Amino acid sequence: MKKFKGIELYLLDMDGTIYLENELIPGAREFIGTLIEKKKQYVFLTNNSSVNKNNYLNKLKGLGIPCGEENIFSSGMATGIFLSKHRKNARVYLVGTKALEEELLAYGVRLVQDDPEIVLVGFDRELNYQKLENACFFLDQGAEFLATNADYLYPLPNGRFLPDCASICWMLTKATGKEPFFIGKPNRYMIDLLREKNGLSPRQVAIIGDRLYTDIACGKNAGIVAALVLSGETKKEDLSVSPHRPDFVFSSVKQIIEEI
Ligand SMILES: [Mg+2]
Incomplete structure (x- = not known):
């Protein structure tokens, strides 16, 4: 059975997951293409609060990744919402x-x-x-x-x-x-906001990222599916000594394509 059966919203880390600095990770474009083809939603989730969403839009578009404003959510934006609400x-x-x-x-x-x-x-x-x-x-x-x-x-x-x-x-x-x-990852706040906005249950949302203590911890805190990719910061040997346990581990997003 496909590992991501029933997942409607994919929350994607960027650096180490989709690209490394200025280079696309092999298979990332095809991965996003598959999400679009299967009518799945995706949001790029970033903890980087030093730049705004236009920087990310330009960067992703420059790398050939289809992306609109609705596909970007940063810890800075989540903080803006947190402050205006609470x-x-x-x-x-x-x-x-x-x-x-x-x-x-x-x-x-x-x-x-x-x-x-x-x-x-x-x-x-x-x-x-x-x-x-x-x-x-x-x-x-x-x-x-x-x-x-x-x-x-x-x-x-x-x-x-x-x-x-x-x-x-x-x-x-x-x-x-x-x-x-x-307020950002690993706090579940960003995920909860996106999940509620889309009217989805935790089992319909997955996070994919390369960092155990932010991406995976955040997914587990929010009760959603959490998948680690080994294309960025985390090495296989880090896994056994980490308290954060992903539901799935893949070499990169390319390996996830057949599980959607
Ligand atoms: Mg990352």
Whole structure:
């Protein structure tokens, strides 16, 4: 029997799953083509809160992957929804990029430079000490600590990497003793939003990704089907020592085509 029988919505990680930096993973285009042919829905789910959805649209289109705005969902967008639903009109101090700022403003989030109720940290590639000093002061004054995504590092080519959102948060946690609440993967919030929007049960949704502690953990937290691909960060030997157990393991999305 096909492993993905009954799955209507596919949530797809991008880097390490669909492409590696600027190169498509072999079979990825055919995989998306099969989803379209079988009338399945797909959404690219990304924890990267440093860029906005247009960056992803352009990148995916450039790689020949059919994609519209409705096919992209980032931790920054989820944070915008979270704030507008659960912290309506709250004053938010952002430690994040200009792109994230624009994304949040589009959701009506009230961004301030002074006296915030919330300090929100994203993957800030425009970080500086003034922002850190402000964040420390506001957290110390009692502001709530929220963050877009729980990734510690962001991989770059040639084995290099950057400190991602969780590493920035860790610095603030060490300084203030406060711990953040993370909205992106592995929190189930992004998945729940998409599942409810499409009126689907957990058994009708699958997540496919290359990271155990974000993609797979997120899928398991949300009670959906979670499939690991070994085309990115995770190696086969990492699996046996990880607490996160995928339902299925594939070498890449190419291997999934026959299971749809
Ligand atoms: Mg990935």
